[in-house]
Amino acid sequence: MLKEFAEVIRYRELLYNLVVRDLKVRYKNSVLGFFWSLVNPLLQVATITIVFKYILHASGRDYSAYLLCAFLPWMFFQMSVLDASSSILFHSDLVKKTYFPREILPASIVLSNLVHFVLALGVFFVYRMAIGGQITVSWLLLPVVVFIQVMLNLGVAFFVSCLNVFYEDIKYLATVVLNLLYFALPIMYMVEQVRNSERIPGPLVTLLYYINPLPLLLTTYRKILLPPYNFENIHDIPLNYWYLALAAVTSFIIFIAGYAFFNSRKWSFAERV
Amino acid sequence: MDAITVNDLHKTFRLSHERHGSLKSLMLSFRKRTYDYVHALKGISFEVTEGETLAIVGKNGSGKSTLLSIMARVYKPTSGTVVMNGRVSGLLALGAGFHAGLTGIENIYLNGSILGLSRREITKRLDNIVSFAELEDFIDAPLRTYSSGMVMRLGFSVAIQVDPDILLVDEVLAVGDEQFQRKCYDHVRAMQSAGKTIVFVSHDLKAVRDVATRAIWLDSGEIRADDGVDSALDAYLAQSEGRP
Numbered sequence: 001m002l003k004e005f006a007e008v009i010r011y012r013e014l015l016y017n018l019v020v021r022d023l024k025v026r027y028k029n030s031v032l033g034f035f036w037s038l039v040n041p042l043l044q045v046a047t048i049t050i051v052f053k054y055i056l057h058a059s060g061r062d063y064s065a066y067l068l069c070a071f072l073p074w075m076f077f078q079m080s081v082l083d084a085s086s087s088i089l090f091h092s093d094l095v096k097k098t099y100f101p102r103e104i105l106p107a108s109i110v111l112s113n114l115v116h117f118v119l120a121l122g123v124f125f126v127y128r129m130a131i132g133g134q135i136t137v138s139w140l141l142l143p144v145v146v147f148i149q150v151m152l153n154l155g156v157a158f159f160v161s162c163l164n165v166f167y168e169d170i171k172y173l174a175t176v177v178l179n180l181l182y183f184a185l186p187i188m189y190m191v192e193q194v195r196n197s198e199r200i201p202g203p204l205v206t207l208l209y210y211i212n213p214l215p216l217l218l219t220t221y222r223k224i225l226l227p228p229y230n231f232e233n234i235h236d237i238p239l240n241y242w243y244l245a246l247a248a249v250t251s252f253i254i255f256i257a258g259y260a261f262f263n264s265r266k267w268s269f270a271e272r273v
Numbered sequence: 274m275d276a277i278t279v280n281d282l283h284k285t286f287r288l289s290h291e292r293h294g295s296l297k298s299l300m301l302s303f304r305k306r307t308y309d310y311v312h313a314l315k316g317i318s319f320e321v322t323e324g325e326t327l328a329i330v331g332k333n334g335s336g337k338s339t340l341l342s343i344m345a346r347v348y349k350p351t352s353g354t355v356v357m358n359g360r361v362s363g364l365l366a367l368g369a370g371f372h373a374g375l376t377g378i379e380n381i382y383l384n385g386s387i388l389g390l391s392r393r394e395i396t397k398r399l400d401n402i403v404s405f406a407e408l409e410d411f412i413d414a415p416l417r418t419y420s421s422g423m424v425m426r427l428g429f430s431v432a433i434q435v436d437p438d439i440l441l442v443d444e445v446l447a448v449g450d451e452q453f454q455r456k457c458y459d460h461v462r463a464m465q466s467a468g469k470t471i472v473f474v475s476h477d478l479k480a481v482r483d484v485a486t487r488a489i490w491l492d493s494g495e496i497r498a499d500d501g502v503d504s505a506l507d508a509y510l511a512q513s514e515g516r517p
Contacts, residue, residue, distance in 0.1 A: 097363075097369055098365065098370075
């Protein structure tokens with residue numbers, strides 16, 4: 001696997017150029033350019049805020065800031081997985097006619113979505129400062145959390161992009177699973193509101209909330225970027241660093257497994273696309 | 274010294290008309306999973322000496338492109354080995370990665386990096402690429418404003434700047450008008466006199482006679498003749514004319 005990785009390093013300029021191409025092409029003919037990638041999360045968060053605050057009467061300051069803190073990384077995950085699923089088929093002309101490390105295709109998708117994510121976070125910070133938010137030491141943890149999420153996104157992207165070459169259902173399956181996760185994970189609500197109810201079987205909770213690194217990461221973003229909640233009925237539990245370590249381990253395992261899986265099949269792509 | 278050593282090369286493709294494109298068809302036909310196999314290459318062995326220009330001829334489906342694709346590392350062989358000594362550039366298609374929305378310059382960088390050129394190498398050769406393609410006036414315009422001939426010229430001009438030790442070409446020499454083609458063949462001759470190794474697949478037998486120093490005739494995955502250009506081509510032509 002190290003040999004494969006060294007080959008990616010050798011082709012790093014191709015990776016860079018594909019990321020730049022992706023960013024350029026996406027906004028080349030639009031007047032507002034990058035701001036379109038902000039409009040979508042902002043509108044979603046506005047909608048959820050209205051539903052929770054004014055229809056379901058959840059009270060508390062800055063509800064939308066807490067939403068945004070989990071929503072932006074969620075978008076990063078979702079777009080990485082969805083775009084990656086069709087990345088090999090989309091570039092079938094390259095795959096059939098040229099040699100290059102195939103993992104560059106899904107990796108470029110994850111990286112260009114990372115650029116969007118970082119820009120969106122930047123806008124979020126500017127907004128927080130403008131309304132008088134505090135900069136805290138815990139912000140220093142942000143690069144670590146982002147790095148862990150990039151590993152996770154890459155691992156999942158390797159699985160879906162590879163499988164989608166052989167079974168195009170994977171793209172649709174991914175859409176369905178992402179939709180379910182959107183409601184099942186603490187994105188619109190806080191993790192403290194999830195109780196281990198008897199109706200939900202225990203193993204499912206373990207799988208969904210502990211083995212799955214995504215809710216741990218989403219909650220970590222909230223805990224390190226924003227002060228403890230000040231909501232009625234929600235008792236804030238401070239960040240448990242063991243959970244972050246657990247998320248790092250599972251994300252890294254998913255990355256290694258995804259890369260190994262991808263590598264074992266990547267030279268048969270040319271015969272299948 | 275041998276630039277290329279091909280030893281007992283086999284390639285088998287699983288035929289795709291029974292391919293499982295979806296989970297549903299996989300489930301439904303789980304028990305009767307039978308495949309047809311195509312032996313595209315059946316034990317090919319040859320060496321190419323440094324500085325040789327080898328033409329591979331044969332009718333459609335004889336395995337020419339498969340052989341070239343394996344040499345270009347796009348396919349993995351089913352068995353057997355290919356050893357290439359030196360920097361390889363595979364020209365199986367022109368303009369790989371071109372995007373209609375990007376300008377000529379942007380596409381040069383993208384295409385160049387796919388062919389293995391670094392950013393610095395491309396910048397150094399940028400003027401050469403643009404002037405060879407004769408696109409000085411259009412190079413900052415998006416590719417979608419180009420004619421198809423212009424796109425091909427740009428693709429070819431980037432490709433020849435790779436400056437490999439071994440060049441693999443699949444039917445892409447015939448681009449552009451008469452004058453541009455002459456330039457292309459001049460360039461191929463310049464590479465030959467610089468001692469580069471060239472392997473090309475072509476149906477243009479006149480070009481083969483003009484450029485090649487040796488020819489291999491492939492027929493259903495086997496080498497039927499490996500010889501001087503004239504005798505290999507004569508054998509190939511004799512057989513194909515004998516066909517009804």
